[in-house]
Amino acid sequence: MDLSADFWNNKYKNNKIGWDIGEVSPPLKAYFDQLEDKEVKILIPGGGNSHEAEYVFKSGFKNVFVVDVSQIALENIKKRIPTFPDAQLIFANFFDLEATFDLVIEQTFFCAINPDLRSKYVIKMHSILKPKGKLVGLLFDAILNDHHPPFGGNKNEYLQYFQPYFEIKKMEACYNSYPNRQGMELFVQFLK
Template sequence: MNRDFTAAYWQQRYQQNQTGWDVGGITQPLRDYFDQLDNKAARILIPGSGNAYEAEYLFYNGFNNVYVADVAEAPLTNFASRVPAFPKSHLLHQNFFELQEQYDLIIEQTFFCALDPQLRPQYAEKSAQLLKPGGKLMGLLFDTTFSNPGPPFGGDRNEYRKYFEPYFNFLHFEKAYNSIPPREGRELFILLQVKEESKTILK
């Protein structure tokens, strides 16, 4: 990984409030998806969670198996202060690529775009490894390019497809219709289900 994107790099960004990706709450596409989920016992992972507004929303709506992971300690500390009832054992101060547990659902929200783009194939593979059979990867990806050097790093749906196709069936992979105004027309809403055959290969 590029040395600039280490845990120390992200920790410093939070400590200095250089968090332009943080919109201060859950975004509408994720809220709408969560509102139609009925399995409150599902094991849900939010990697690169940052301040984890998604986890807060899920937790307060009765989902008790939500886990958040981040390489920076600061956002996890922020979250623990903001949501004191959230189980401390579900706050994972870990690198996504070193996680080992299994989940029913992985939520993608500004983590993929923060990674060194060279890690995108590994992200897709690791997501498939972490999902139970039939598990899903859901969230938002930027469908745009950025004029400034990343992070965030942009891309397009054709690029992303080649990363996910070996491991996932595409249930939904279209431009989000309900993005927040600053991201309108620049996000893909994705819902991918891990292929049964990929679970055998990835064991």
């Protein structure tokens, strides 16, 4: 299964971006709205067009970083938000990141990578979070596709991956999902 930069760039070129809801996801917006520390260093991996990055940046959070293998996705962010710092739009593979963060936002990245990389994702996530850092976001609680993203999963599977590395603060059915994702998402909050 080829999930390379070319694969993702072609998705953007051909506007085959069904995961992109065109706005900040309601559960994440609610989470961001209660954050008080505007200095927190935030990463959005596999951020794509990253309406989440746009929302937090325009809300006064200046330490927001997006990493993506699609140069087109990063250029789309820059076109929408010309003042977004270039150095915070990282054209790279998430697994090659060296920096550390206080908060990582999960939004359709875990379901986009090859499921064989899920254990590696958890280990990498643990390594890039600062002590007491948080991984917060949404995971699909649904059977989706076997041979192409998005790949689904369920709570029991996720617990097996994350429990050895994180304190599970929250993993529950999402009550405020975007309409076409109602009943299909878990809101998660994991503490390193």
